[in-house]
Amino acid sequence: MKSSIKKNEIDLDVRGLECPLPVLKARKLSQSLKKGTIVKVICTDPLAKMDFxxxxxxxxxxxxxxxxxxENYIIRYKYIK
Structure with a gap:
């Protein structure tokens, strides 16, 4: 898992991981995020959209x-809580 931070957006690279690991990594990352941050998840799991x-x-x-x-899925969500 790699992550990089841009202004108000963070990239979370979880390519190669399958359900439920991308969501679990995002949940762990969220413990350090500020409200309003956009999370951009880069993954290869076709079920990730439904999971997120x-x-x-x-x-x-x-x-x-x-x-x-x-071959990548780019998922974005806004961290609120």
């Missing part, structure tokens, strides 16, 4: 969207 939609619904965070670029 559910995670955001349950946690109160805001799911922004998912796009597929080559």
């Amino acid at each position: 939609e559910h995670y955001c619904e349950e946690s109160g965070n805001i799911f922004i969207g998912c796009e597929k670029i080559k």
Whole structure:
């Protein structure tokens, strides 16, 4: 897992990990985030979109969207709580 921080956005690279690990890594990362931070998750698991939609619904965070670029899925959500 790698992460890098840009202004108000953090990248979380979890390529190669499968469900439920991408969400678990994001949950662990969220312990150090400020409210309003955008999390950009880079992953290869095709089920991750559904997992992050559910995670955001349950946690109160805001799911922004998912796009597929080559073999990667780019998922963005806004950390609220």
